[in-house]
Amino acid sequence: MGRVIGLRCVSCGRIYSPDEVEYVCPRCGPIRGTLEVLYDYDDLKKNLKVADIERGPLSQWRYLPLLPVSGSRGLPRLRVGWTPLYRSKNLEKDFDFGELWLKDDGLNPSGSLKDRASQVAVAHALEKGREIMVAASTGNAASSLAVNAAPEGIRTVILVPEGAPRAKLAQLLVFGAEVYQVRGTYDDAYDLSIELALRKGWYLRSTAYNPYLGEGKKTVALELAEQLRWKAPDWVVIPVGDGCIFQSVWKGFRDLHRIGFIDSLPRLIGVQAEGCSPLKKAFFEGKETVEVRPVSTIADSIMVANPRDQVKALKAARESGGTFISVSDQEILNAIR
The missing domain is CATH 3.40.50.1100 (Rossmann fold)
Incomplete structure (x- = not known):
């Protein structure tokens, strides 16, 4: 893993130790106080080589030295990442581009880039000994969490807004998630997920509020x-x-x-x-x-x-x-x- 040296508030600039704050800057709050994960970049520049990365597994875990998890409790077993990059010569002609490349993260287990965040979240939850994870989602992030948490035996609680697509809800249920529809919008479901995580001690997999999700993405x-x-x-x-x-x-x-x-x-x-x-x-x-x-x-x-x-x-x-x-x-x- 990369050695995390701190979590820096994007608004006030204060740096917290990873053990001091779990989610957001207590001074600036949930919108202005999102945190940036900081590593020992001097050490990485000195000791991490391109060859070290290229020898890694054909998944996002090849970048483990640049991620905030150690794998001490095991890494999620589904393969996520190292997805194809396609050059689109037809679109290059249509739009007069020099080179146009398309990244296909549809080949991840749940068909979404969000599997990258979910795997880091699951690994982090395992290291913290959390057995329940909660998330708010319009569908994709929730499906991603359910798919990646199920093989690790982690219980998932998903909050979705009214009107969430039925196909996405079905995918959640197939993978054993507990799904609750919230009377309101995605923003209402998001706020409720934070409340439940803080009150019950569940691990929160809701974007931005948890700084480690971005590290996966x-x-x-x-x-x-x-x-x-x-x-x-x-x-x-x-x-x-x-x-x-x-x-x-x-x-x-x-x-x-x-x-x-x-x-x-x-x-x-x-x-x-x-x-x-x-x-x-x-x-x-x-x-x-x-x-x-x-x-x-x-x-x-x-x-x-x-x-x-x-x-x-x-x-x-x-x-x-x-x-x-x-x-x-x-x-x-x-x-x-």
């Missing part, structure tokens, strides 16, 4: 760099709901840059639905947090009115020299067809 950036022969792409385009994947991709590239594995950093483009684009609005208005308004889109997996990783996501866009864009529901449907 950042492995997609580590893979992209390795698959491109340890070079960062010029741009990375990412769909955005809560903002956790977006900021995690930036964190992954920054970690590699800090230890000398890559020479440059990419610019990020976050894509939101027109009917739910609070981060885009805040970005162009120069704000550090979003204004919460009613939202509506067919893209249920990214329909988040109050993105929980908003501070990190907005910082990632600005630090990378990137931007946010939005697309209409009709454009989404046209792309699917």
Whole structure:
């Protein structure tokens, strides 16, 4: 594992020891006080070599020296990560790009990139001796947790908003999760998951509030760099709901840059639905947090009115020299067809 030396608040900058705080900065609270996992980068730069990574297993655990878990209680057994990267020459012609690559995380066990976070969460829960995990989700994150926790014998409690797709609920039940529909939105389910975790001592697998989830998601950036022969792409385009994947991709590239594995950093483009684009609005208005308004889109997996990783996501866009864009529901449907 990477030696975690602290957890830094993204707003006030205070650094906590990993044993001092579990989830968010107590001074800044759950939105402004999300935490960034810090490693001993000097030690990693001195002692970790590219060859060490390349000798690792063909899964995200090849990046264990850059992750906050040791595997002392065992690592989740399903294979997650090291998914294909395809070059799309047809799209290159259509849009006049030099090179366009597509990362296919649909080959992960639950069919989602979120398996990367769930595996780190499960490993972390095992190391802490937690036997129950709770999460709020519109479907994908919950399915991911249920699939990855089941082989390890961990009980999962999932809170979903009313209207969550039935197909996603069925997947949860197949893997033995306890599923509860919350009368309200995803944001209501999210707040309830935090309350249950803190009150009952369950391990929380809800994005942003738990700083270790982003460390799992950042492995997609580590893979992209390795698959491109340890070079960062010029741009990375990412769909955005809560903002956790977006900021995690930036964190992954920054970690590699800090230890000398890559020479440059990419610019990020976050894509939101027109009917739910609070981060885009805040970005162009120069704000550090979003204004919460009613939202509506067919893209249920990214329909988040109050993105929980908003501070990190907005910082990632600005630090990378990137931007946010939005697309209409009709454009989404046209792309699917």
